[in-house]
Amino acid sequence: MIVEHLSLVDFRNYATAELALHPGPNVLVGRNGQGKTNLAEAVVFLATLGSHRVSSDAPMVRDGEEFAIIRARLAHARRKVLAEVQLNRQGSNRARINGSAAKTNELPRYAHVVLFAPEDLQIVRGDPSARRRFADQLLIQRTPRLAGVLADYDRVLRQRTALLKSARARGIRGDALSTLDVWDDKLIALGSEIIDARIRLAADLHRPLIDAYAAIAGADHSPEIEWALSVRGADPEDGTTEGADKGEIAELFRAALQAKRTNELERGLTLTGPHRDDLVLRVRGLPVKGYASHGESWSVALALRLASAELLRTESPAGDPVLILDDVFAELDADRRQRLAGLTAGYEQVIVTAAVEADIPEPLHRHVVRIEAGTILDERSESSPFVERAERVETSGEEDPGE
Known part of the structure; x- marks a missing residue:
């Protein structure tokens, strides 16, 4: 499985966010508190209906808002699926699959993380x-x-x-x-x-x-x-x-x-x-x-x-789960870093977050995106390491990527 695109509305510190992701390794780099882990948390929620950081959904809704939206375009071989969940501060959450209403507990059928x-x-x-x-x-x-x-x-x-x-x-x-x-x-x-x-x-x-x-x-x-x-x-x-x-x-x-x-x-x-x-x-x-x-x-x-x-x-008939390595390498010694990188690099898609880019072993160091203050930036710009991504994929609640 591949997460091709992630879209957020009022999730954690993001008023809005659009993130294009690629097969193979994807590295999200930024100082602590900038929002790297929030992006990882959003993807994980679609797969597990929960957070690895909090036991309830309310903290994931941006302060002052009543609900947050996580939307992801997923690729299962040739099939595309648009999975969406609305996290409500009060009441039950709501889900949509390819634009149609669905039960939230159906989301893990499509997202494997x-x-x-x-x-x-x-x-x-x-x-x-x-x-x-x-x-x-x-x-x-x-x-x-x-x-x-x-x-x-x-x-x-x-x-x-x-x-x-x-x-x-x-x-x-x-x-x-x-x-x-x-x-x-x-x-x-x-x-x-x-x-x-x-x-x-x-x-x-x-x-x-x-x-x-x-x-x-x-x-x-x-x-x-x-x-x-x-x-x-x-x-x-x-x-x-x-x-x-x-x-x-x-x-x-x-x-x-x-x-x-x-x-x-x-x-x-x-x-x-x-x-x-x-x-x-x-x-x-x-x-x-x-x-x-x-x-x-x-x-x-x-x-x-x-x-x-x-x-x-x-x-899973849908292929590999997406692996997310969230600020893990800073916690490991050099030997374990290399071993973990070698063991995970062969998966269809890997998402890595790090405060220090040098902590990421070479096998996982490919597509690098920088995060600053809840803004997704691309370091590949020649003018500055902090400029907004030129290529964005816009999605809407009515999009149906088809089968």
Whole structure:
């Protein structure tokens, strides 16, 4: 897949923006705070329906505006697709495909992107929520309909938790809250599907993770990946876990909810389910979190992204996912820079952002665009490195690039 053109309206620090992109490497250069990562974030949103920097959509809408628009022309071999999403500060987002209204969860069917960013270190060193977010965004790209399942689970979880809090405030205990059973059924049905998909994802990532880690680190430290499931009573903090057969998950989930009901009513919280699970990562037989060195942690984080890209590359009929390397090279030593550049340069399209152009290894240093204060500039001008791009591709909401 190729992103041929990106258009933004009131997104982050951009009132408007038009960016032409090319097959192969594209380098976006600019000082910190100028808007490079905002461009990367916009492309990622189309593929994952989320941001790698914030947990809600409102911060992506320019200050003082009610909505933002991301529009991208995508090329899948000979087929062109115009994908558009309107991010609303309040209310549901809206999407269009080739000018026709569509559900937002259909966007990942067309946009396939893998992002590398400094925030990736939090996947291996941060809270379990960062690892769950990594896995769920990859699940959405792999199986777009799971975006709806995840959204429905979050909605049911909020409603069930609100009921628990209300019961605690009214002093209701035990079996007196019969309506909780209805929410349990919904939570189990949705949550079991999520847990099963996550387990299969971890299994499918295992071999690509081993290969990618060896390529990045230059050593074989036997990386492992598996889920600590709260429905099995696993404590994500101790890193111990067992797998779950697909037929077991719903039964395990129901038993766990029943066992914890008294405690849930006392605390006003839902204490078991995929929202409490953790993705356990190990190297050399030890949990990465708390035991791995800084270099090993970075190698695992990069390997997770490379493994994700290889998985999508293998499964997608649309070709390679777009790789976005967002300010990653400044965080890496010289050896890892060269290895990462060599491993990613062969993808159909790579988008690299950097504050310092010299940080970009030669294999990725081709088409260079400069960003300054929310303005997209082209450094190829002979008169000045900061002049507006002469060649622009204008798009409109009614454009239909056809099949």
